[in-house]
Amino acid sequence: MSNVSTRVLVVDDEAPIRKFLRAALTAHGYEVLEARNGQEALSAVTAQRPDLLILDLGLPDMEGLEVTRRLREWSNIPIIILSVREGEADKVATLDAGADDYVTKPFGVGELLARMRVAMRRTVPADEPAFTTGELQVDLASRIVTVAGQEVQLTPTEYDLLRALVMHAGKVMTHRQLLRQVWGVAYEQETHILRVNISNLRRKIEADPTRPRYIRTEPGVGYRLRTDL
C-alpha cells in the first residue's frame, strides 16, 4: 500500500470491533489508534493528529453526530462512520454534518478499505479536468459528457448534478447535499426533484436504467458515483 503509513483512529466502544479493525488495517499498512468513546476520540484527534477517523455512531457518552459536529468546527479530518441498517436517519444527519462516508455493520474489510481510499483522496486536490469511470467521461473544462465515445446531451441541471457527483466521485452524496449544491439551500427538502433528475440523467448515461452502472442509489441516504469500474 502507501509508503508513508496512514494513521487511522478507530472509535468504537466494542473491544472486538476495535480488535478486528486493528488487525485488518495494520495488515494493510495502516497505523491504528484506538478510542473507546467520544471524549477520548476528541482528545485523540487533538493530541495524536490521525489522518482518518473511523467512528461508530452509537457511543456510550455522546452520539457520533455530536463528535462529528465538534470536530468539524476546526478539523477537516476524513470521517467514516459505522452504522447499523436501521439507522438511516442518524447516518444521514451525520453525513450532512460533515462525515465523509459510511459502512453498515456488519461490513467486510474490502468495503471499508474502498471507502477509506476515497475519503483520503478527497483531501488530495483533483487538478485533472477530465474524469473517467468505466466508459463514462466527463470533461469539466469543456462541459462535454461522453459514454463510450458518444457525446451525451444533458440539460444544464443534469450536468450540474453529474458534476456534483463527479466532484465527489466514489463518495456518497446525501439528498440534501446534492439539492443544496445543484438547486440551492431553498430546495433542500425537495427530494422528488432530485429523484426525477437522477432518473433522467440515468436514462442518458446508463445502458439499463433499472440496473445502473455509474450512479448507484444508496437507499434512504443518497447517491454515489462509482469509481471502481
Place this chain on the structure above:
Amino acid sequence: MANLIRLNAQKLWARLGRYLLSLALVVAATLLGVSVRAFISPTNLHMIYLVAVVIAAVYLGRGPSIATAVLGVLIMDFFFVPPFLTFAVAKAEDIVTLAGLLIVGIVISTLTTRVREEADAAQRRETQAIELYQFSRDLASAIGLEDILRVVVRHVSQSFGREITILLPEGSTLQPQASSPGMTLGENETALAISVYEHSQAADQAMATYPTRTLLYLPLRTGHGVVGILGVRPSDPGVPPASEQQRLLESFATQAALAIERAKLAEQARRAQMLEATEKLQAALLNSISHDLRTPLASITGSLSSLQEEAVQLDEATRRSLLENASAEAERLNHLVGNLLDMTRIEAGALKVTEELCEVQDVVGSALQQMGDRLEGRLVQADVPANLPLVPMDFVLIVHVLSNLLDNALKYSPADQPIEVCAGVTDGRLELQVADRGIGIPPEDLTRVFDKFYRVQRPNGVSGTGLGLAICKGIIEAHRGEIYAANRDGGGTVITVTLPLVQEQAA
C-alpha cells in the same frame, strides 16, 4: 298513577257486576217460583233457589254465591212463606226449612268454589309448566350468552307481563346486559342490584328474592354461586307478587342462571383452548427460531475452530472453503437477525414509514443492486416503463420488500429459469410484480404464505425463516397497499404488490 286508579275501578265494576248477576239469579228463581207455585208444594220451591246458588257458586265465585243464598232465603221468606209479603215467619217448621236452605246454600257455594279454584290452579300450573318447558327448551337451543339473555328476557317478560332486566358482573361492577325494550335502570336501582349481588354472594342462605318498591331483585343462583341479578319491574309498585307467582319467577331464574353459567363455562373453555393453541404455536416458533439461529452459529464456530487447530495442517483449498463457509453462514445469520428485528418492529407497531415521492425505476434498480452477487448468472428481466409517475412510498422499505421477493424467487426456482420484475399502473394504483418459474405455491397456501413463520412444506430443504413474506405484508399494509400471491400459467409464482398513487392526506 291514573292507570292504576282506572285498573282498580275496573276490578270494582267487575265485582259489582257479579253481585248484580247473583241478584238477577235470585230474581229469576223467584219469577220461576211464582209461575210454578200452583203445581208444586212450597217446600220444593227451595230446590229452585238451591239451583240458583249452585249456578252462582260455579260461575260467579264465593261471595256472590253466598249472597245468592242469603238473598234467596230472604226473598223466599217474603214471597212464599206465610204470612206472605212479610219477612215474618208463621210456622216454626218454616224457620227450620229456611235455616236449612241457608246452610245448604253456604256449604254448596263453599265446596263448589273450592273445586273451581282447584281446577283453576291445576290449569294455571299446567300453563306454567308449559311455559317453563318452552323456556328451558329455548334456552337449550340458544347459542352463546347473548342469545341466552335474549331468550330469558323474551320468556320472562311474556310469562309475567313485566319489564325485566338482567345484570351480569363485569369486572368489579354489575352491568345491565339485556333488558325489555324501553326498560332502563336508575342509578339507585343499579347500586341496589350491586349490593344485592354482593350480599347474596356472601350469604350462604341468601333470600331468593329482594323486593323493593320499584324493582324485584332475584339473584341468579347456581350450585357454584350467583352469576347475576334478574330485575323485575312489579305491575303494582309496592305490592310484592303473589307467592305462587314468585315461586314461578324463581324457577325461571334458576333455569336462566344455569343457562348463563353454562354459556360462561363454554366461553372459558374456548378461551383456555385458544390460549393453549397460542402457547403451542409460540413454543414451535421458539424452537424453529432457535434452530435457525443455532445452525449458522454452529457452522461458523465449527469452521473457525478447524482453522484454529494447530496440530492439523490444512491445505489452502480447505482453508479457503472453511472461510467461505463461515462467511456465508455469518451472512445468513445477519439476514435472519435482520428479519427478526423487522418482524418485531412491525408487530410492535414501531415501523416508521416515511413516504416520499419516489421513482419506480430507481426503487426496482436499488432492489436488484441490493441482491448484489446473488443474482450473478441469473437472467432477471426488469420491465419498468420510464413514464411511470412518482409514487409516494418509503424508499428503503419498498426496496426491502422487493429484495425479499427477489430473494424468494431466487431460492424457489431453478437457476436456469428467468426471474421477471415488472411495474405498471393498474386501476389507479402502482402494481409491482415479481415472478418466477419455480414450483409454485399449493393453492391452499396462497394466503397463508404471508403468515408469520408459515413455510410451505418443501421436500428439498431450502433454508428460510418464514418471515420474509410476513415482513413484506407488514410493510405494504403500512403503505395502505396490498400484496398477494398467485400461481402463473405455465408454472411458477407471481407476487403482486399494489400501492396507492396518491399520498394519504394527513389526518
